[in-house]
Amino acid sequence: MATATAAGKARCVTCGKEKSTSRCDGCSQPFCYKHLGDHRQELNKQLDEIEVSRDLFRQTLTEQSAKPENQTLMKQINQWEQDSIAKIRQTANEARKLIMKHTTKYLTEIETKLNTLTKQLRESRAEDDFIEADLQRWNKQLTQMNNELDKPSTIKIQHALTPLINTIRINLSGNLSVLYF
Ligand SMILES: [Zn+2]
Numbered sequence: 001m002a003t004a005t006a007a008g009k010a011r012c013v014t015c016g017k018e019k020s021t022s023r024c025d026g027c028s029q030p031f032c033y034k035h036l037g038d039h040r041q042e043l044n045k046q047l048d049e050i051e052v053s054r055d056l057f058r059q060t061l062t063e064q065s066a067k068p069e070n071q072t073l074m075k076q077i078n079q080w081e082q083d084s085i086a087k088i089r090q091t092a093n094e095a096r097k098l099i100m101k102h103t104t105k106y107l108t109e110i111e112t113k114l115n116t117l118t119k120q121l122r123e124s125r126a127e128d129d130f131i132e133a134d135l136q137r138w139n140k141q142l143t144q145m146n147n148e149l150d151k152p153s154t155i156k157i158q159h160a161l162t163p164l165i166n167t168i169r170i171n172l173s174g175n176l177s178v179l180y181f
């Protein structure tokens with residue numbers, strides 16, 4: 001703060017010299033006549049900066065009004081959507097891979113069983129050595145192989161208790177408005 005001297009002159013806050021001063025109404029600080037102009041110029045510069053910021057904000061508001069999907073909130077939902085899809089896709093891919101691997105294994109097993117049956121049938125026919133019980137047994141074996149091929153008993157798909165993706169909620173003015181799954 002300026003200190004009044006014996007001569008009644010105050011010290012300019014810019015140059016620090018004891019001179020005739022004028023107090024700025026805004027900040028109540030004393031400035032010599034030379035520096036009062038500088039002070040006003042500095043305030044003008046600050047006003048210019050505010051105007052630049054305002055113009056930029058005006059531009060942002062216009063852009064968002066034209067494209068509401070660019071809003072941060074919209075982006076958050078888009079992100080959730082993409083993350084969820086990626087998670088589901090990854091899980092489905094892993095599940096498919098696992099089933100493919102297992103399928104190859106049980107197809108080989110069925111193939112072996114069928115080869116054994118084929119050998120038995122050929123031998124029995126060549127020797128003309130088979131009875132009703134044999135026919136029944138072979139029929140049963142074929143039916144079992146068919147069933148196993150259609151619906152393998154060693155693979156089952158179950159739904160997990162914990163959901164793969166998290167739900168999102170939209171709160172409007174503190175009230176739970178919509179729940180999306
Ligand atoms: Zn001065």
Ligand SMILES: [Zn+2]
Nearest residue numbers: 024026027028
């Ligand atoms: Zn001032």
